[in-house]
Amino acid sequence: MKNSKNIRACSLLFFLAFATTIFAQGRQTINFDANWQFTKGEIAGAEKPEFNDKSWRILNVPHDWSIEGPYDRDNPTARGGGYLPAGIGWYRKTFKVDAADANKLFSVEFDGVMANSDVWINGTHLGKRPYGYISFSYDLTPYLNFGKDKTNTIAVRADNTIQPASRYYTGAGIYRHVRLVAVNKTHFKHWGTQITTPNPTAKKAVVSIKTEIENKGAAGTYKLQIEVVDNTGKVLKASESQENIAANKITELFKEIEIINPKLWDIEAPHLYTVNTKLYSGKTLVDNQTITIGIRNAEFRADTGFWLNNKNYKIKGVCLHHDGGAVGAAVPLGVWKERLQKLKEVGVNGIRTSHNPVAPEFLDLCDQMGFVVMDETFDTWTAAKHNGEKGYNLYFKEWWEQDTKDMILRDRNHPSIVIYSIGNEIHDDLSYPEGYKKYKMQEDVVKKYDNTRPVTMALFRPNVSKVYDNGYAAQMEVVGQNYRENELIAAHEAHPEWKVIGTENTHVLNQWLALRDKPYMAGQFLWTGYDYLGEADWPETTNNQGLFDRAGNWKQQSLQRDSWWSAEPVVHIVRKSDNAGAGVWVSDWTPSDFDTYDNAKVNVYSNCEEVELFLNDKSLGSLKKPADDSPREWNVTFEEGTIKAIGKNNGKVVTQEEHTSAGKPAKIILTQSKGTLANNWDDVTFVTATIVDEKGIRCANADNLIKFSITDSGKIIAVDNGNIINHDGYQGQKTRAYQGKAIAIIKAAKDSGTISIKADVEGLTQEATTLSIDSDKK
Structure with missing residues (x-):
């Protein structure tokens, strides 16, 4: 408990210092994710600021307590919610705001709370939002206590008790980000700016800005400054105007900025710009916002479907x-x-x-x-x-x-x-x-x-x-x-x-x-x-x-879709898992029972003009590409060894794929989706543990228990194997291999250094890998 108190105290001191120094000019947005108190169940009086929450769990949001499990066939979420728990969750957070900021307007923004959320500030009920997917905000200003000796408590009750509430999994709790926003009395209205680029071309585009300025103070004359900035930070065009803003009203303004030779946003080249809008009273910055946009023209046509920038897609x-x-x-x-x-x-x-x-x-x-x-x-x-x-x-x-x-x-x-x-x-x-x-x-x-x-x-x-x-x-x-x-x-x-x-x-x-x-x-x-x-x-x-699948493994339908939708040459081999065309499609050459598997039904998915199939270097023939994009089929007498497909265009080999029969499991191979992590909530890497034989061939039938471990500079936030009937929890550090593989999802826990991850399977050679922490990104 001592550590928990220290974390809480440091958080409050940091927030106080932060608030005192940054609320001088303009809009300030503070990440409000850290150090919430959480508990499950209905708790009488938990909305009151004097409620004692010291025994509650301390955590950061976003947080989904339902995924923590356990799986239970009798959970009321049933098939729709994946048999994971439902109920009531409470969150509380205490913070301070300096007296110097008493003239600011404060709001709290939630990107999503699942579900039927109620929010209180200092015991005052702010509102209820049943729809767990919607983003919303509340004005805190009338109810805040200002001053270094005064605290504020925000309480959130999330209730998905009434079930079945969905045909698919919803989660539970404050499962998206939260922000505290401070603005002056004259400010850009929340979500009040719309930016459009009607009928742009590669030669010229007009960026049209419609913005609403809300004034809860006295009338005045303000300077509105708008900049269009490219992805290198260069200001392409700027606009400045003097605006009379009435008191206690919302003023709507329209501005247009012309951009010459814009880079259009496209599927193939998604160029982005930012539009910075700033509001000044004299030389004082009153409010500011940055909105990312893309300049593009999208339309649907009855005869030819979808068009983007006059190109048919x-x-x-x-x-x-x-x-x-x-x-x-x-x-x-x-x-x-x-x-x-x-x-x-x-x-x-x-x-x-x-x-x-x-x-x-x-x-x-x-x-x-x-x-x-x-x-x-x-x-x-x-x-x-x-x-x-x-x-x-x-x-x-x-x-x-x-x-x-x-x-x-x-x-x-x-x-x-x-x-x-x-x-x-x-x-x-x-x-x-x-x-x-x-x-x-x-x-x-x-x-x-x-x-x-x-x-x-x-x-x-x-x-x-x-x-x-x-x-x-x-x-x-x-x-x-x-x-x-x-x-x-x-x-x-x-x-x-x-x-x-x-x-x-x-x-x-x-x-x-x-x-x-x-x-x-x-x-x-x-x-x-x-x-x-x-x-x-x-x-x-x-x-x-x-x-x-859940763990990101390729499946039969993704391999086939690759042959239909990829712009690159593609060839993929699949076989029926059981003898004589029975079972499911799998992508390996290691049957579960070598003794009873002699008739392999093989499909090759490819966009190549011609595919030739080989078994242990013996050609099984070539097949041309069917006009209807159907797979090329072979009935193969199974032999242990290597099956290989070669794709050709204009008679030249452009791609190939092969599968080799695996022997007994011998060791683990670890691979990572990326080697560097920043210490922030959104950055992760996927570490995949694959059980292989002594030659490094994946053992597709291996289901050994894999135990992950990690140094304290990192943390394992989840493990998985993609198996749809796996009822083990995701929050631990071990899981069984499925089709020879399992993953651990890793985050950084420190701002610098390295992270070492190990995977251990009883009787097999242990494997380790190392990640770097990027100290420049937090």
Whole structure:
């Protein structure tokens, strides 16, 4: 307890000193993630500042307490929530604000609290937000105590007791970042600035800035300064104007800045700019904000699909839930970066945020990496869904407008977002015109706050609901449909003026061909990019329809998709795991039983003109590329050794892949996704432990227990193996290998030095690896 008290005291002293020195001019944003007190269960009086929380656990947010487990078939979250715990969690944080800052306005910003959050400051209730995915803020100013001898206590109650609340895993607690923001009485309104770049070209672009200035003080004349800055820090253009700001009102200002020869934001080259807006009273900086933008022109056309900067693209997308596998819903940005990099390898260029607002930094990453995004609001409106009967449908009528508004205001400046979706497989009455009113009222709210992007929804079995015939779909800007691609094709061919997109699609060949062969099909979003927690029947805890598993391992469908979507030459060998075409597709040449495996059904996925297959250096023949992109098939009499596929274009070898039969497990090999870490919450590296034989061949059937250990300069935040029926916890330092592999997700715990990680398997040679800590990045 002594250490806990020291941490708490240091935190308060730091905050006090920080507040005293930085709140002199302009807007100040303070990371509010550190040193919260946490406990589970209903606690009477925990919102009161005098409540004694010394026995509570001290932690940093983001924090998802549900992922800490344990798994239990009887947990009320059931199949939707992946059989992980639900309930009530309390968080408290105490801080001081210097008396010199009593003229400032203070607010607290939450990027997401799961779920049904209530927030208090010094015992005063600030508000409730049922929707756990939405970002929100509260004004703290009227209730704060100022002065070095006075403290303030913020308390948060998060309640997901009522279950089943979702068809997929939600997490629990303050699972996204928190900030404390201080501004002057005259300031840029929260989410009040919208920046657009209408109809840009490579020769010229107009950056249009609409900003709202809120004044809770006296009227005055202010100088508004706007700068457009490129990614090297160079100011390309600046604007200055004198503005009369009325007292106790919100003043809306419009400015335009012309940029010559802009670098356009594109999937292939996602160039970004920043727009700095500053407000001065005389020479005093009153407020400032920086917004990242991309200059681009995106549109959907009825005959040719999606266009970006006058170039026709197919959106090759995936759907992603908000969990990060072993880390649950509290996902470090480094986890998303690792995942998006692998999706890029397969040729993915689009993300659908299924089926809710995501963390804002996830959208920042999509901006930076060149993904186009379908930004989605809700999985349900008023009608319940199976395994999520007590979800957002209970709150839609009261909260849909506020939640929709907040998502659009928060997200509208991201260049990656090219379309909004306001519902997924909605079970409400969709008749026309009565059933259409719910769609229209949501579309109107979206358009009120952002009229630069089209709106769609993911229609569910439209030929059953009759939306293609009753006038509903005809009113949609872009018609989106889940699965049943032939219905969408038929609908477009009957209504060629409709713009259409596949909002959810499986991995099978004919669904890819529906996109490849129909010019009007703007894109599709595969279900899903990664395996996700929940929506699984016990003993399974994870839905395994992803291109990659929870741990980031390639699967049969990602290997095949690579051959369809990659721009590089690709060749991948898979075989059926059991004899004579039985079992599942695997990517190795090590059957579980060599004695009974003699007839191997082999597929090769490739975009090459010709593929030749070899077994132990003996050619098994060559096959040309099928016109329909189907795999090339061989029936192979199994022999222990090496199977190899060679891809050729124009008669020349351009790529190859081989698998060799593994012997007995002999040692562990450790690999890392990157070798340097910064000591901050969002930076991670993935260390993969692979069990191999004496020649270094992966032992695909090994399931040994792997024990990780780490020096105190680092920490293991999660372990995983991707196995969908694994019920072990993710928070420890050991897990069983699955298909011969397991991962540990590592963070730095110090600001400098090195981190040593070891992996140990009983009877095998131990392996260690070292990471460096980047002291220049924190």
